[in-house]
Every structure is written in structure tokens, then in C-alpha cells.
Amino acid sequence: MELTxxxxxxxxxxxxEILQMAYRILVATGEATDAEKLVPVEWSHLSGVNYNxxxxxxxxxxxxxxxxxxxxxxxxxxxxxFDFDNVQNYDLDDNFISKQLSIKNSYEKMGVxxxxxCIPYEIFDIPKSGTQVSFAESNAAIHANSYDxxxxxxxxxxxxxxxxxxxxxPFSSLRKNDEPNVTIKMKIENPNELxxxxxxxxxxxxxxxSVNISGLGTLDxxxxxxxxxxxxxxxxxxxxxxxxxxxxxxxxxFDKKEMQTIFDELNTSEKGDLITLGSPQLGLDEISxxxxxxxxxxxxxxxxxxxxxxxxxxxxxxxYLNELExxxxxxxxxxxxxxxxxxxxxxxxxxxxxxxxxxxYLKNSNGVGVNLKSLLDIIEDETN
Amino acid sequence: xxxxxxxxxxxxxxxxxxxxxxxxxxxxxxxxISDKNHELYNKSIKDxxxxxxxGIGSSVGAYTIxxxxxxxxxxxxxxxxxxxxxxxxxxxxxxxxxxIISNEEFQKINDGMNCSVDTNSQNLIxxx
Numbered sequence: 001m002e003l004t005x006x007x008x009x010x011x012x013x014x015x016x017e018i019l020q021m022a023y024r025i026l027v028a029t030g031e032a033t034d035a036e037k038l039v040p041v042e043w044s045h046l047s048g049v050n051y052n053x054x055x056x057x058x059x060x061x062x063x064x065x066x067x068x069x070x071x072x073x074x075x076x077x078x079x080x081x082f083d084f085d086n087v088q089n090y091d092l093d094d095n096f097i098s099k100q101l102s103i104k105n106s107y108e109k110m111g112v113x114x115x116x117x118c119i120p121y122e123i124f125d126i127p128k129s130g131t132q133v134s135f136a137e138s139n140a141a142i143h144a145n146s147y148d149x150x151x152x153x154x155x156x157x158x159x160x161x162x163x164x165x166x167x168x169x170p171f172s173s174l175r176k177n178d179e180p181n182v183t184i185k186m187k188i189e190n191p192n193e194l195x196x197x198x199x200x201x202x203x204x205x206x207x208x209x210s211v212n213i214s215g216l217g218t219l220d221x222x223x224x225x226x227x228x229x230x231x232x233x234x235x236x237x238x239x240x241x242x243x244x245x246x247x248x249x250x251x252x253x254f255d256k257k258e259m260q261t262i263f264d265e266l267n268t269s270e271k272g273d274l275i276t277l278g279s280p281q282l283g284l285d286e287i288s289x290x291x292x293x294x295x296x297x298x299x300x301x302x303x304x305x306x307x308x309x310x311x312x313x314x315x316x317x318x319x320y321l322n323e324l325e326x327x328x329x330x331x332x333x334x335x336x337x338x339x340x341x342x343x344x345x346x347x348x349x350x351x352x353x354x355x356x357x358x359x360x361y362l363k364n365s366n367g368v369g370v371n372l373k374s375l376l377d378i379i380e381d382e383t384n
Numbered sequence: 385x386x387x388x389x390x391x392x393x394x395x396x397x398x399x400x401x402x403x404x405x406x407x408x409x410x411x412x413x414x415x416x417i418s419d420k421n422h423e424l425y426n427k428s429i430k431d432x433x434x435x436x437x438x439g440i441g442s443s444v445g446a447y448t449i450x451x452x453x454x455x456x457x458x459x460x461x462x463x464x465x466x467x468x469x470x471x472x473x474x475x476x477x478x479x480x481x482x483x484i485i486s487n488e489e490f491q492k493i494n495d496g497m498n499c500s501v502d503t504n505s506q507n508l509i510x511x512x
Contacts, residue, residue, distance in 0.1 A: 021476065021477060021479070024389060024476040024477075024479065025473050025476040025477065027388075027389075027476070028388040028389050028472035028473060028475065028476040028482065029469060029472055029473060029476075031386055031387065031388045031467065031472070032388055032467035032468070032469055032472045032484075033467075033469075048444070053444060054444060054447060055444070055447070056451075057412065057447035057448055057450060057451040058444065058447045060451070060454070061447055061450055061451075061477070156443045156446075156469055156473060157443065157444075157446075158443070158446055158469075158473035158476070158477065159469075159473065
């Protein structure tokens with residue numbers, strides 16, 4: 001890999017140990033992915049915030065580097081494990097809470113924007129088209145590449161952190177060009193967000209770094225987020241190109257049979273003890289729509305709703321929050337369905353959700369049963 | 385051959401044909417492989433030149449490599465046949481040299497031999 005003189009000096013440690021480590025990460029990642037150089041990035045979005053995912057080793061590492069490290073570019077962060085506003089309502093042990101607090105403090109000390117959200121594309125301004133960014137949250141990387149005109153690879157927690165500290169990223173893969181290996185033909189009629197989530201999950205399995213998808217109608221926000229979330233969960237693919245692509249691409253149908261296979265893989269329960277909405281977290285549009293759909297109705301069981309703090313505050317001002325609480329919802333910010341320590345198999349057998357991403361992690365990480373249902377069916381079946 | 389993380393090291397080779405999942409199958413305190421199904425089960429990778437095909441599993445395993453180094457139980461260097469991002473970033477965090485070699489080169493290395501790694505020299509790996 002070719003480095004500029006300044007990058008070389010940083011790698012040698014002339015600008016301190018933190019930058020030396022960050023450049024070591026960029027060079028190791030770049031060499032592993034055949035990058036020829038580093039390019040500037042304007043925004044980094046970090047994963048590795050939830051104590052559930054990074055554990056003691058991650059907590060100690062962040063605590064150590066935050067004594068000196070400072071982010072150099074706009075840096076936003078993924079959800080953590082819970083919402084400090086209402087964590088006392090959940091049976092969470094003190095060790096988890098104090099370790100999570102330490103992680104939160106370390107990131108804030110480094111100068112990140114405390115977004116604790118997996119939908120940065122919905123709550124921050126999008127830079128101009130073609131801008132290089134470095135997103136470690138998979139659904140956000142896919143959304144950025146496919147809908148927002150930005151360029152990012154599916155970064156790891158470490159490469160995104162190194163980008164945050166240096167403002168650079170290896171020039172490889174999707175930063176250079178798109179070479180979709182496959183075209184998926186969407187054949188499902190009247191799809192809802194669950195169908196799009198499963199389409200994404202299917203695409204993630206068959207796509208390398210990018211895929212063409214044809215036969216898509218106009219997707220609303222809920223549906224496009226579901227598709228990005230599903231895709232990020234099942235593979236390494238980080239970009240959707242809308243349309244047929246070149247004739248050399250292998251073509252695969254996504255029809256009832258393919259969708260059923262995925263449904264059977266992720267749907268393991270006939271019903272759920274509680275409902276979760278939001279993985280990716282819900283934006284204001286979805287909260288507004290949900291409030292309208294719940295008018296005059298109440299949930300018959302617990303319903304946890306995950307949304308960014310900034311959206312929760314807006315929803316409070318507009319009055320949506322009151323309405324949702326009246327309908328029996330628990331509204332949580334700064335965290336997400338996926339990898340939540342608030343749902344565990346000791347107290348919950350199964351969860352109803354409309355999220356494919358949520359379903360995957362509930363099943364594989366939380367070890368609970370999953371009952372997949374579209375939002376309309378959830379409201380139909382679970383409220384009165 | 386390709387250098388992912390630069391540096392120098394010298395020590396005994398521990399070699400396995402099994403990939404290593406650093407998250408959950410390596411004890412951070414001792415450097416001992418705790419996975420019963422692994423070729424290196426019950427062996428310590430501490431202070432070794434660890435030769436293996438590649439890392440597998442969650443990228444969070446990179447933090448384990450960093451912890452091994454902090455606990456002074458890490459390998460001195462790693463040599464793999466395939467570049468994977470968990471080993472690459474974990475060793476970058478921990479400042480442990482990593483070299484990627486061909487399958488033919490991999491065949492030439494035997495468990496227990498002494499070996500030195502120097503990414504500044506012409507021959508990256510030197511066997512004794």
C-alpha cells in the first residue's frame with residue numbers, strides 16, 4: 001500500500017501511540033483487502049458500543065485509549081444495551097450497567113456525538129453525493145450506499161474507529177467500484193416490510209459486495225429499512241443497485257419458495273410473550289404512522305419500541321409518546337431489539353416482531369423463540 | 385507474502401491446520417486454547433510464532449487478541465495463509481506482527497521449529 005509521508009510518520013509513531021495504532025489498523029485492513037492507498041472520509045459511524053457485544057475486553061480497551069484518543073471527523077455511534085431513563089424497570093445486573101456506563105463515557109470522552117442509534121442516515125444531514133464515509137453498522141452502510149449516494153465498505157468496529165481517529169479509510173472494494181455478482185428478481189406480490197426484510201436477508205446470502213435487485217416497486221421508509229436490515233444480517237454484501245444490471249450477471253428469482261425457506265429459518269414460534277418494534281430503530285415517520293394505527297387500540301401484551309433519543313424527544317413534544325404509552329407501549333431510546341440484554345430466555349420464551357434483523361439476533365444471541373408478523377398483523381392480532 | 389502488521393519476533397512455532405476463533409475459544413488469562421475440538425486444545429499460544437490458516441468467527445475476537453497482549457499471554461507473531469479482518473485488526477490493536485504466506489510456504493513450517501520474523505528484512509521469515 002502507498003502511504004503519504006505524513007501517513008508513514010504516523011505509522012512510525014511520530015504523532016503518538018493512538019494514531020500509530022489507528023494507522024496500523026488501516027494498513028492491516030487495507031493490505032487484507034488489497035487497497036492501494038488511503039482516502040479521506042468525512043463521517044464515521046461506530047459499532048461496538050453495546051457491552052453485550054464487546055464484553056470486558058472491549059470495555060477495557062476503550063477505557064484505556066479514551067485517555068488520549070480524540071475523533072477527528074464527525075463520529076456517530078451505534079445503540080448501547082439499554083436506556084438510562086428507564087433501566088430501573090428492567091431486571092438488569094449492576095455489573096452490566098456500570099460497564100455500559102464506562103463504555104458510554106469512553107466514547108463521549110473521545111468526542112463522539114452521543115447518537116446511540118443504528119439509523120444515522122435518518123437523524124443526521126447526509127453529505128453531498130459521492131462522499132466517502134465509514135459506517136460499521138451494517139444496515140446503515142447498506143442504506144448509505146444504496147439510498148443516500150454515499151460510499152462506504154461494510155466496516156468493522158475497528159476500521160471505523162481508526163477512520164474516526166484519522167479521517168482516512170483504505171481505498172478498496174465498494175469505495176472504488178461496484179461489481180454485483182448477481183441480479184435478484186423480486187417476484188413477491190403485495191410485499192410488506194416482512195417480505196422486504198426476507199428479500200434483504202436472501203440478497204445478503206447470495207451477494208458478494210453488491211447486488212442488483214429488479215422488480216421492486218416504490219418502498220416506504222419502513223420497507224427500505226427492513227430490506228437493509230435483513231441484508232446486513234446475513235452476509236458481507238453492502239450495496240443494492242436497483243434494476244437489472246448487466247446481462248453477464250447470474251439471475252436468481254426471489255419468489256414464494258425462497259421466501260418460505262427464510263421464514264422457516266427465522267420463525268420458530270407460533271406466538272410471542274412480548275412484541276418488539278424497531279430493528280433498525282424506528283424513525284419519526286414510523287412513530288407517527290404507528291401512533292395513527294394505534295388510535296383507540298391497546299396492546300394485550302408488552303410491546304417494546306426502540307427509537308433514537310432525538311426521535312423520542314421529538315415524539316414527546318408532538319404528543320406521540322403519550323399516545324403510545326396509553327396504548328401500552330414501552331418506549332426505549334439509545335438501544336435496539338438487536339443484542340438487547342433486556343430480553344432474556346429466563347423470563348421470555350418467545351418474541352413477536354416484524355424485523356428480520358431483530359429475529360436473527362433474538363434467535364441466535366438471546367436464544368428466545370421468534371414469531372414473525374407484519375406490523376398490520378401485529379396490530380390486528382395483538383391489540384383490542 | 386504480504387505483511388499486514390509490521391514488526392520483529394523470534395520464538396518457537398506452534399502450528400495448526402485448524403482455523404482459530406479468538407472469541408470464546410482462547411482463554412485470555414493463560415493463552416490456552418479451550419475448544420475441545422481444536423487441534424491445539426489445552427495448549428498455550430503464549431510467546432509462540434502462531435502458524436494457522438486464518439481467524440474465523442466474530443470480529444469482536446480482535447478484542448481478545450488485544451486482551452491476550454495486555455495479559456502478556458499473546459503470541460509473538462502470527463503467520464496465516466488467508467488474510468482475515470479479525471486477525472488483521474486484532475494484531476494491529478495489539479501490535480503483533482502478521483504475515484500472510486502461500487500454502488506451499490505453510491507446508492514447509494513445522495510445529496516446534498524455531499523461527500524469526502522480521503518485516504524489515506528481505507526474507508520475512510527465517511527458520512533455524
